[in-house]
Amino acid sequence: MKTMNLFRAALAIVLGAALLGAVGCRCCQRGDGNGYAMAQDIITVARSRPELGTFVAAVQAADLEGTLRAEGPFTVFAPTDEAFGDLPAGTLESLLMPENKADLTDILTYHVVSGRVTENEAIRAGSDMTLSGRPLSFGSTIRYTKWPTGWAGPEGSPVLLINGQANVVRRNIDCSNGVIHIIDTVLLP
DSSP: OHHHHHHHHHHHHHHHHHHHHHHTOOEEEOTTSOEEETTOOHHHHHHHOGGGHHHHHHHHHTTOHHHHHSSOOEEEEEEOHHHHHTSOTTHHHHHTSGGGHHHHHHHHHTTEEESOOOHHHHHHHOEEEBTTSOEEEEEEESOOSOOOTTOOOOTTOOEEEETTTEEEEEEEEEETTEEEEEESSOOOO
């Protein structure tokens, strides 16, 4: 009886290891140090981040969800909910209206570049072309303009600055089809 239980336990371990290997259970590190399965696309990862609810809703309103689930790779500079809240009164509500879908799409595609670009690669490149056809400029700064409520960056640590106005507050969040950098400002083309 004991031998049979040991055999079953060993068989379960072997089968479990084989199954995990077949599924490809890889785990990666987010820019904020939390691990997650890399099999998740940009939209799935963005949905898992409570500070990106408005960004995800805007992507859905602009019908860009399919694009950001596609193979890519893409690099997304996703504004926080607080960043959307900093827009002038009524701007977000207006952009989410069906008749303003083209403007919303233009703004959101201005936050996406082709390829998987890490924070350090962006700083080295200095600029990149967005899906909207307009360039973004990248620099490094040690100043922090307006971190989202409850967030703070390490003092003296360089941070990616986009167009001289948006700080990356969470960087290099790896996804199966790209990377997300969370920013503190909505970039307007």
